[in-house]
Amino acid sequence: xxxxxxxxxxxxxxxxxxxxxxxxxxxxxxxxxxxxxxxxxxxxxxxxxxxxxxxxxxxxxxxxxxxxxxxxxxxxxxxxxxxxxxxxxxxxxxxxxxxxxxxxxxxxxxxxxxxxxxxxxxxxxxxxxxxxxxxxxxxxxxxxxxxxxxxxxxxxxxxxxxxxxxxxxxxxxxxxxxx
Amino acid sequence: xxxxxxxxxxxxxxxxxxxxxxxxxxxxxxxxxxxxxxxxxxxxxxxxxxxxxxxxxxxxxxxxxxxxxxxxxxxxxxxxxxxxxxxxxxxxxxxxxxxxxxxxxxxxxxxxxxxxxxxxxxxxxxxxxxxxxxxxxxxx
Numbered sequence: 001x002x003x004x005x006x007x008x009x010x011x012x013x014x015x016x017x018x019x020x021x022x023x024x025x026x027x028x029x030x031x032x033x034x035x036x037x038x039x040x041x042x043x044x045x046x047x048x049x050x051x052x053x054x055x056x057x058x059x060x061x062x063x064x065x066x067x068x069x070x071x072x073x074x075x076x077x078x079x080x081x082x083x084x085x086x087x088x089x090x091x092x093x094x095x096x097x098x099x100x101x102x103x104x105x106x107x108x109x110x111x112x113x114x115x116x117x118x119x120x121x122x123x124x125x126x127x128x129x130x131x132x133x134x135x136x137x138x139x140x141x142x143x144x145x146x147x148x149x150x151x152x153x154x155x156x157x158x159x160x161x162x163x164x165x166x167x168x169x170x171x172x173x174x175x176x177x178x179x
Numbered sequence: 180x181x182x183x184x185x186x187x188x189x190x191x192x193x194x195x196x197x198x199x200x201x202x203x204x205x206x207x208x209x210x211x212x213x214x215x216x217x218x219x220x221x222x223x224x225x226x227x228x229x230x231x232x233x234x235x236x237x238x239x240x241x242x243x244x245x246x247x248x249x250x251x252x253x254x255x256x257x258x259x260x261x262x263x264x265x266x267x268x269x270x271x272x273x274x275x276x277x278x279x280x281x282x283x284x285x286x287x288x289x290x291x292x293x294x295x296x297x298x299x300x301x302x303x304x305x306x307x308x309x310x311x312x313x314x315x316x317x318x319x
Binding site for chain 1: 184190204208210212213214216220221223224227231248253255258259262267272273275276284286289290293294296297301303304305307308309311312314315
């Protein structure tokens with residue numbers, strides 16, 4: 001409910017600063033929703049990344065650009081159709097989904113039993129999520145960390161490298177155009 | 180933001196607790212909700228809050244860019260390295276069981292180290308990206 005209201009507000013507003021702040025609010029509400037769904041660790045991440053760090057990064061980016069949104073030149077008809085069709089397809093897809101918390105759902109039938117029954121014996125850690133993440137699915141998690149590493153290195157190369165190259169001829173180049 | 184006294188004092192009070200909570204989430208991830216990803220992000224948020232209130236220069240003194248950049252890869256290396264150790268002990272890659280005396284304690288040690296690697300990488304990446312972003316408009 002609140003999520004939808006915030007989403008519409010983000011859509012209607014043209015002041016980018018307000019949009020950034022509202023997307024932070026959106027993340028915070030989403031985090032509260034995750035707590036209500038008993039997914040506390042996802043809520044941690046959503047609150048810290050979505051509401052905290054990405055808002056700060058957005059404000060940082062905002063200080064490099066303009067405060068107001070540009071007036072769009074194209075009519076939004078084609079994107080509207082695409083979004084509506086995709087949304088309808090997604091909602092149609094949810095009809096086949098099992099109910100929330102259904103023990104007979106395919107996701108709950110296959111491996112979950114084994115994790116819940118065997119992991120206290122095999123791993124001996126009360127938090128099954130951690131033992132699945134770090135031990136059973138250790139390879140996946142290694143991949144995820146590598147993704148974060150790659151993303152960090154790529155951002156540093158894009159932003160940091162550009163600045164270093166600019167320094168020798170600081171009068172010309174992209175700097176002048178940005179001012 | 181040097182003159183905002185309320186902000187500075189509130190941040191001074193909060194930052195140690197945020198960091199402590201980050202460490203708690205990091206090393207208590209086996210028993211409660213949490214783990215490396217969450218802890219790294221929370222820890223990075225503490226440093227970023229410090230940078231916002233006390234200025235980028237001071238934050239760079241706390242977390243020098245060179246060290247942060249090195250830590251990004253150190254975390255991945257720690258994860259991958261912990262995975263390699265069992266291979267020398269006759270088990271599969273990332274199978275932590277031989278690390279300890281029993282299977283369970285081995286898994287414990289492995290998971291703790293691996294999560295620590297995750298936390299280091301996540302925190303360092305977040306801090307490094309923030310520093311680059313925040314320093315962009317200024318030092319030219």
